Amino acid sequence: MRYLLPVVFLIALAAMLMLRGYVHSEILADxxxxxxxxxxxxxxxxxxxxxxxxxxxxxxxxxxxxxxxxxxxxxxxxxxxxxxxxxxxxxxxxxxxxxxxxxxxxxxxxxxxxxxxxxxxxxxxxxxxxxxxxxxxxxxxxxxxxxxxxxxxxxxxxxxxxxxxxxxxxxxxxxxxxxxxxxxxxxxxxxxxxxxxxxxxxxxxxxxxxxxxxxxxxxxxxxxxxxxxxxxxxxxxxxxxxxxxxxxxxxxxxxxxxxxxxxxxxxxxxxTGTDLWKGKAFVAAVAVSENTTGVLVAGLAVIGVLVLARFGLMLLLSFAHARKVRRRTFRWGPPVTEPVTVLVPAYNEKECIENTVRSLMASDHPIEVVVIDDGSADGTADLVDAMGLPNVHVVRQVNSGKPEALNNGIRHARHDLIVMMDGDTVFEPSTVRELVQPFGDQRVGAVAGNAKVGNRDTLIGAWQHIEYVMGFNLDRRMYDVLRCMPTIPGAVGAFRREALERVGGMSEDTLAEDTDITMAMHRDGWHVVYAEKARAWTEAPESVQQLWSQRYRWSYGTMQAIWKHRRALVERGPSGRFGRVGLPLVSLFMVLAPLLAPLIDVFLLYGLVFGPTLKTIVAWLGVLAVQVVCAAYAFRLDGEKMIHLISLPLQQLLYRQLMYVVLLQSWITALTGGRLRWQKLRRTGTVEAPGAVPAPRRSDENRRPVG
Missing domain, CATH: 3.20.20.370 (Glycoside hydrolase/deacetylase)
Incomplete structure (x- = not known):
């Protein structure tokens, strides 16, 4: 049933477009x-x-x-x-x-x-x-x-x-x-x-x-x-x-x-009779088709403006961001050298947890590591204990969810600067140091790091790699300049304890606790910034089913967070500034634009079938060219190899449609009052930081998929 409504919607949309082509003499025209x-x-x-x-x-x-x-x-x-x-x-x-x-x-x-x-x-x-x-x-x-x-x-x-x-x-x-x-x-x-x-x-x-x-x-x-x-x-x-x-x-x-x-x-x-009702039904269906197409054309105009506006802002503001952080005179403030607590919430992460902890032990910044085992049934906590590493502590709790695991970790943290990461992520030696330097500015309450896809050797991994570099990280540069960063990624983020305590810690109100806490930070008057050199390597979903589950949760959670913080639109001070700048941008670029973006491909398909074919292809290639420029610039800023952009056209044709259906399902869940539960993704533990010495692999005997 979870896919029924989106599938029915897409079938109905296809039928309306076919009917439009039919009554506009675009089918069977001679x-x-x-x-x-x-x-x-x-x-x-x-x-x-x-x-x-x-x-x-x-x-x-x-x-x-x-x-x-x-x-x-x-x-x-x-x-x-x-x-x-x-x-x-x-x-x-x-x-x-x-x-x-x-x-x-x-x-x-x-x-x-x-x-x-x-x-x-x-x-x-x-x-x-x-x-x-x-x-x-x-x-x-x-x-x-x-x-x-x-x-x-x-x-x-x-x-x-x-x-x-x-x-x-x-x-x-x-x-x-x-x-x-x-x-x-x-x-x-x-x-x-x-x-x-x-x-x-x-x-x-x-x-x-x-x-x-x-x-x-x-x-x-x-x-x-x-x-x-x-x-x-x-x-x-x-x-x-x-x-x-x-x-x-x-x-x-x-x-x-x-x-x-x-x-x-x-x-x-x-x-009279059946013939009359058949005629009326046909004319009514045509009217629905015409109105639907009119809405889609309006949506296409909107997404065209949004795409160009977003890419224009991304290029302009990312360029400004790059100039700022690369100036020799740029400093956040005095260098931050104080110790940091790194929280690692873990639920059934036996495939990844050893790589995660080892990467932290290579950090060039003084840290303590708190692994919060959230009721794992696969021996995750035992594996960490068996490593016998200094400054690594395991906190065990009954399964209570990631927000409560993080709050529990905060209570056990000994330091005032707290880094949060996922149990499937690995850090480079400099990640923690780079991540906490912005706290030299006392106005900064939270810092977003640069999350990167580690398992990019598959097609679906390569598509997510493009998305992370072009979509997420280029976006963060833009939002950093506008001072309305919407999300501290769960894979790599840092917080002041004071800021966390003032907003009440991690909330269970939404399924996107990272977006929720970030918006709360803005509303409380804290600056939220981006540290592009604080790189973390995370394991992206490797199957369509896992990707669907992850993005469905992200999309729905983002909608929940926007709704939760909607009063910021009418409030004064820092909250009002975020509400009237950040919330509209997040709503437009992270909710509305992804929902409408597939219209570009819908009209590509429509134009190929019904014409004008050449103009349609030229228009689509024009949009793709803009995306290629943005992607190439983003890859250049992140020091990534351009070879991965070869799959960008295919990503736009296939991957975007999957994201569209996911977002559509999220909308349906929200509008129907449904409640989405957290869904654990299966991990393989293959991601390691670049240049890291591979950890010895355990026997696959008795290994089982993680739920």
Missing amino acids: HRVRPPAPSDQVPQKILDGGPVIDVRDKADPKALTVPDRKLVLTFDDGPDPVWTPRVLDALKAHDAHAVFFITGTMASRYPDLVARMVREGHEIGLHTFNHPDLAFQSTDRIDWELSQNQLALAGAAGIRTSLFRPPYSSSSEALDNKSWPVAQYIGSHGYITVFNNTDSEDWKRPGAQAILDRATPPGTKGSIVLMHDSGGERSQTVAALERLLPQMKARGYTFANLTEALGAPSAHTPV
Whole structure:
């Protein structure tokens, strides 16, 4: 059940995008137009007859004409949200009726306009669903075009029609050996095919006067006039229509529906029962699809701005941070040489704990180590005791969770500066020394170190390595300059005892106790800074399942912390500053941006499938190029090898989607009031600090996975 809601959401999103492509003629679109063919197989009376072809009786095909002083205005390709209302307004002003040959793609998107046409007495005809040249199509495709066109009409106006006009058609005398069989086949299904004998050629946009001249029949001759209310900019058509209607009325013409002009029964038949509900369901689904796409496009614009803003801030402020810390005159204050207590909370860490403690023993700064065994069942505490190392103490407690383990460690700490790390992390000899130097500034209450991925030899490890260097550490430089560091990483952080005591120690209120304590430090007025040279090597998850569990907890915990400290938005002093600078940035860049970031790839996929393919690829590559620049700069600042950036494009395509689903699940958990429990990750104990002497490995006998 844990994946059900995110999966259902993603399936629904994919369905909405597919439906959008469907109704925008981006699926099955066929823009081929057949050249003229011989017409020797077309009956002469059809070629010489009127523009209305009735071949419902195959043995006796008829070509009908419109009586004198009758003008049947027809409009193709609509409805259009801009031009169709203006055409309808002009017709209404002159009490005139017309025939609208609608496409299914437009009718399903603008059903209210179709309903208005019928309500105001106009007649509707089919113009296919996707507007293909039917001479190129199979009978199955023709049936589909007609049925889907009728489905959209039923959903929009509750009717079906017996009038039809083929796309790319003109007059009946243009029928040939390719188009005549199509007219016969459609007639066998009960349709009357309507051509024209007066073409306004408004699609050429020759000017309102030229359109008016071409739409005016000679003398008193009855006529079917072809115009368009969609398919492009139609202001000339509207202008010509507004002049044509009064002029032809003055000449004694009436503007009737086709069946009215021919004295025939209405072409409309009410739709009821299942067919009606199918049509309404289809139109409703299209409306949801259109609205969903509109939201996604807005989201894409937002994420575009956020991505560019974040990368711009990261580059600018990281550059400023690098200049500051590299100035020869830069000092936090007097060198910090006093002893430090290092707290190592451990729960079932037998694979890692020896490497962790050994790395601390190599520290070039005076330390004591307190390992807090949080009810381990794998002998973690016994392993530390058996090492017999000086200044290493083991505190045992029943399993109470990491925050309580850290608070217990604080109570046992002998020194006023306290370093916290994870039981799967190793320090370099200089890490503790570099980590505590900022405490030379008495305003500093906490320091974030530089957490790095140690097991980067797998693809998923390499992706996390890129994320740590570009996402986390470059972010920390930015937040350091802005004085709103959101998180002291659990793998490598340091605190003043006084600061910890003033905020009440580590809290169990959230699943991201490191983010929670950091925000509490800001609100209490302490400075929280970043020590980039305090490097720690941590073991990142090595499977998708473990990564999912870790990031799910991080994402949900971050949301909890933001909500917990939301009052900072309206408070004064340091708390208010953090609330109005830090909380919005964290919310935008750590919650909203990751949630929206996959839209970049969603529209990449959409553009590849539905077009425009080239522009889509160029836009995506442009975003990737910005990310590559930021990543390369971050790697340069951290002294990392650029070779790992080879996997960056693949990371953006795959890894980001996983993070999206994780964040989505976190949102669902938060909105539904769910409670996420802490999930222990399996460790291998393979991470060691660069240059460290590998520890002797125990036999794998009796080893078991850690829960």
